[in-house]
Amino acid sequence: MEGHFQLESGGKEGPRAGSLRLPSGAEARTPLFMPVATQLSVKTLSPDEIGYTGSKVVITNGFLASLEPGSAVIGSVGGMHSFMGFKGGIFSDSGGFQFIRKGFQARATGKGITLRSPYSGEEVLLTPESVVDLHIRHGVDVGMVLDHCPPFPASLNDIIDSVGYTISWARRSKEHYDNIMDGSLSGVGEHRTLLYAITQGGTSIDLRKECTKALVDMDFSGYGIGGLSIGEGKEDMFRALSASTGLLPEDRPRYFMGVGEPDDILRSVLAGVDIFDSVFPTRNARHRTVFTKGGRENIRGPRWKGSSDPIMDGCPCPACTGSSRGFIHHLFRTDEPLGPRLATLHNLTFIQSFMERLRERAIDGSLDPTIRAVDLMIE
Ligand SMILES: [Zn+2]
The missing domain is CATH 3.20.20.105 (Queuine tRNA-ribosyltransferase-like)
Structure with a gap:
């Protein structure tokens, strides 16, 4: 072949x-x-x-x-x-x-x-x-x-x-x-x-x-x-x-x-x-759910209002490097299309970083059934 x-x-x-x-x-x-x-x-x-x-x-x-x-x-x-x-x-x-x-x-x-x-x-x-x-x-x-x-x-x-x-x-x-x-x-x-x-x-x-x-x-x-x-x-x-x-x-x-x-x-x-x-990462993003090391979070939740933190520390995505949780929360509350776009950029970056860590572990032989998904997420 x-x-x-x-x-x-x-x-x-x-x-x-x-x-x-x-x-x-x-x-x-x-x-x-x-x-x-x-x-x-x-x-x-x-x-x-x-x-x-x-x-x-x-x-x-x-x-x-x-x-x-x-x-x-x-x-x-x-x-x-x-x-x-x-x-x-x-x-x-x-x-x-x-x-x-x-x-x-x-x-x-x-x-x-x-x-x-x-x-x-x-x-x-x-x-x-x-x-x-x-x-x-x-x-x-x-x-x-x-x-x-x-x-x-x-x-x-x-x-x-x-x-x-x-x-x-x-x-x-x-x-x-x-x-x-x-x-x-x-x-x-x-x-x-x-x-x-x-x-x-x-x-x-x-x-x-x-x-x-x-x-x-x-x-x-x-x-x-x-x-x-x-x-x-x-x-x-x-x-x-x-x-x-x-x-x-x-x-x-x-x-x-x-x-x-x-x-x-x-x-x-x-x-x-x-x-x-x-469609898991992209559909979730459009429905205001982002992935973080701590689990899934609702962008419209009250803790996001006015927050100057990124979605997730250390994430290299355009949403985390350029925008705060408070801004993204505002975009979702006002139905601005930039909100779902930033959330999509984040969720896909999150999954791709996870895949990269899986790959590293598959190569170095350290992937075994005791590993949890959360262990492979961005620090
Ligand atoms: Zn991000």
């Missing part, structure tokens, strides 16, 4: 540290946290500001981007990197996760998934092949295959069906992708978009293993672990995660989709995960 991932420490199981060299030339180190840019924007931040937080890679949604602004628009300006004006790496999800979101009225058939466009209200058919096509047309670094994510809770029969769809669609995705990359189909942009599979199986250990083994046999560039963190308990989630990571190849990145709480990231890194994404 193309070797876009180099493992620098760790092995098949346990904490790992590595580096990604993505097709666009963007580079990132793992464990990696990706802010979510569902509609091609990390909400409230300019592309440069994303970089200021230490974020090297974002995740967008290929399905939504194919509707608005549309793949033709993105393709006509040379791809998603130039359309967004973002110099880092871009991963892109398939739309499979929208299957369990309200409002999309999704249905799965043998062909793929039909979903309702949130913009026009029209019904759209996503197939494994059309998802590969749109990722390549968008020129993203990593495209996720179309998977089938069962809702939680789901019956065993529903999970069996879901794993069946996921395996069959992954196979069709890979065949179509290989045909394009062999040059027998047109559409390859400036660089070669990589394709990652997504394992499913709910919280059934047997089905997780069956799905993971089938996808590993197809030899993808990386593997997402999907369909978790959607309402199942933590213990079930981590059992299902470990059942997946234990079967994934050592030399391919493992991406735990939709997980972003520091405690969960730490536990997942201990279980051998390399990559994460979540």
